[in-house]
Amino acid sequence: MIMTNTIAVTSTRKKCIIILMVVLVPCAILNLVSTPDMSEETILQNGIAELQVKLEHLQSKYINIQEEINILSHQLLSLTENSHNIPDLQFLMPNTTTNITSIKLPSIYNFLPHILNDHNSLRPAFLQSKSRCGVSMVLGVPTVKRDVQNYLMSTLKNLLDRMTPAEAADTIIIVMVAEIDIDYVTYIAKQIEVQFPVETDNGLIEVISPSSNYYPNLTKLRDTLGDDHQRVLWRSKQNLDFAFLMSYAQTKGTFYIQLEDDILAKKNFITTMKTYALQKISMKENWFVLDFCQLGFIGKLFKCVELPWLVQFFLMFYNDKPVDWLLDHLVSTKVCSLDKDSKHCKIAKAELWLHYKPSLFQHIGTHSSLKGKVQKLKDKQFGKITLYYAHNNPDASVETQITSYKQYTLRKAYKGESFFWGLLPQPGDYLKFKFVHPIFIKKYLFRSGNLEHPLDQFYNTTVEILLVNSKSIDRNRNDVTEDGYIIIGKFDSLGVAQGTVDKKYGKVAVIRLSVHGESDNWAILSEIHIVPDESS
Template sequence: MRCKHSSLLVALCLGTFLSFSWFTHNLTDVREEYVHPQLIALYPRVLAAEEKSLNVSQQLQRVLDSLKRHVQVQRNVSTNNSDVFTTKEFSLAPMSSLSNVYFYLPHLKKHTHSLLPNIVLGHGRAGVSLVLGIPTVKREKQSYLLSTLSSLLYDLTSEEKDDCLIIIFVAEADAQYVYSVADDIKKKFPHEVQSGLMEVVSPSPYFYPDFSNLKETFGDSKERVKWRTKQNLDYSFLMLYAKDKGSLYVQLEDDIVAKQGYSQTMKEFVRHQSSDDWLILEFSQLGFIGKMFRTSNLPFIVEFILMFYKDKPIDWLLDHILWVKACNPEKDAIHCSRQKDNLRIRYKPSLFQHVGLHSSLHGKIQNLKDKDFGKQTLYISHSNPPAEVTTSLSAYQSHTLDRAYQGMDFFWGLTPVAGDYIKIKFVKPLIVKGYLFKSGNIETNGDQFYNTTVEVLCENSSVLNNAHNGQMSKYETTTDGYLRIGAFEDGVAAGEIPPALQNISAIRLLIHSDSDVWVLLSEILIKV
């Protein structure tokens, strides 16, 4: 209804404008023989009214455009209201707090809404302790984004998930690609999206300037200068979008793995700082990975980046910020380095490792590894009761089921199909109190069991008879005499086995559908 009213106002104002234009045009063509004095006096007023009418028309058109955008947002929300929130952030430019933004990025003046973030997925989560920012772009060879997100989520507790926000910034103007990334994330992590733990945002198509006239510096090619310049803008947009979301911001990239317990480790490191003078806490020695800032400092940092975004890469600019804040030009380089160390504090061992081989820069192979990262714990061993373990899955290299059951390795099986199984047959029937099977690990968390049930073979045949007679309705029976007592959820199957089912002769994991990925068991625990 508002749009209709605004359209009517615009039409009326345009009609007035056209009428005045016609009148003044004819007035100038009146023959010089005679012009009525009152018409001469009216002429300046007509021109003023015409100008005012034009201004009002333009203002109303802007209002109409704004209402149209609002209606479109409402339509998007009604189409997918479980994944997109409607708050004032739809109308807030992330860089609006920077008074000089149009000076650094003058092309933005041409499009008044070029600073508005496009919030594709999210529920407006704010007030958390930890905000993780991940920019991602279209890669020619391989995307590591989903694996990166899986690694970050791998061992987060429910409390840590509630106190965290992961922002994925799809730094592309291609709307189709942006929404395809959002769809992939929504399918892979539906609970995390629904809970508000993850947000997906992208920039306006008018946000980026013309990169064709960039000056080549430091021996870099034009393509590399464009790449690093765009990166600086991507980081700036993401940081300012995140500044009101929480207390601490950690800059990450889309091709990393995280060490187990990284969230708690970072928070404890912040708490144990003897001074509040720090500007950056580093949890990786590589580039811009694992750099933590207070969100209150982000506007200042971004403004510095924007001043020189065309001149140098982000890690150099970050070092220049430290030089400006800490170094005395009258002192030597050693003194400067010591002063900077008070503002930039390093944690060891590193919590994030770079794993991407193909850079987002065309044709660049990037074999960067953080030497301080150390080795990951890829499996958890337990002392399980004696058993014969068999599987229909083909093991990859030496990652066999037998070694995994003995706590010597993880089991890694090739792509499963419906009907594949893992069976643990005990040497003799015994009382099994419970079980835990955990699939995936910190490096390959995507290799999980899906649509897979946990089944037991009971020694006492009367248990199966009772199940057939409906006395154990909570358990489904199989044609070969097993009872289904559990299933994998989010890559984990865990549960207790009640006394009524004891003793247990065997436990089986049965896969019910074909999978697109391999499967990995990183933990096997049989509680006796």
């Protein structure tokens, strides 16, 4: 009965693949027909290219299924040695003989033999997923615990803000928390769920973490390349982390993009990458890597069906070199000839490793995940980053006890000439805007942090107003301060405070930001927008 069920499953899965192929043909083209600014010929070419990649993806899934069936068949054959204990087995497998010898090819167990001791080693220890799959773009975002600053939430917000709804519907973001402390992993997952509830609920964002048994004994690593042991440990673990993440992502979609947890993306980056990839496929260019950022391993795009090349290579040499060096060596191994010079090698690699300009991603992190390492790497091809937003605010005088850094004063920020950057806000500090002529306020917006310093936000800070007729305010109200200000809002977890002011309050003389807790960071005010109610 075992073999009968196996054959039935195989037949069913083949039928499913055929059905998916039939469905994907019109879908791939239909999705592109609505894309603006594209000729019919280009739409058709890209549709065919997308279909080609999806068929390759289905073929990869089929191979994986066949591998599982072969493993099961091998296990069944091995049982024939004890077939006298299983009477039905000989009947199910009449043509089998004992003492069958077969070649066993290398697998992950050859490079990580320790995982043989635990069959759950390759299962995520933590998985927050809605089982979304079949998308075009899979973004891999590995993250680890950082001693100084963690940029993950601002990175996720930036990625989501730079997507259209259509792009988001065709994308999965896989956050891999590469830590074995399950409490920390759960904490990060909860943060993501709270800050991005819709994206978590619809499966756009997934969170995974590896089992502690996935990693070998890292204390026994060989020191290589003249690096100190701490750096060898850091880069070796990173290789293993990337291999785990890619292995999980392989079946999720068509293209995989490796990112980091401290980056910025340009608007519509999803469509730009997908279009570029399909164009190269339709032009019959046999690429292996599409590079959308010139730094390290950021913004590297691969076909999901080719991720096994990378996973296998990383596992083979995880102790030997950093991940970006291994990628370069893999491409070199594919095309470089030993009997030709470096110039020919460079030309050959350029055909497999295509660079897109200008860059779509920028590195913003200053503090590396390697303890003590400070890196100020910037991709010059990314272009200028908007660090503040200017508005024509009502005439007002400004005041604060927070010491400003260099020329980044509150006055310039209010006038839209720069952003405010203050040193370590403390409880009791405030930023006060006193209007020359009291006004009715329609709405307000205060945005803290900026793209280069996303964590320099105002935390535990309220927005308060002082009315012209403040003496009439009941001081016993919960939303009224001791000095007569009415609390109308506060900064949220993303560093933004925005809202409206009820006309019933009358004219406002002062609007104030009051700090109620200590901060580990400096604070930036990158946008100040106060809109008067002209109708009053």
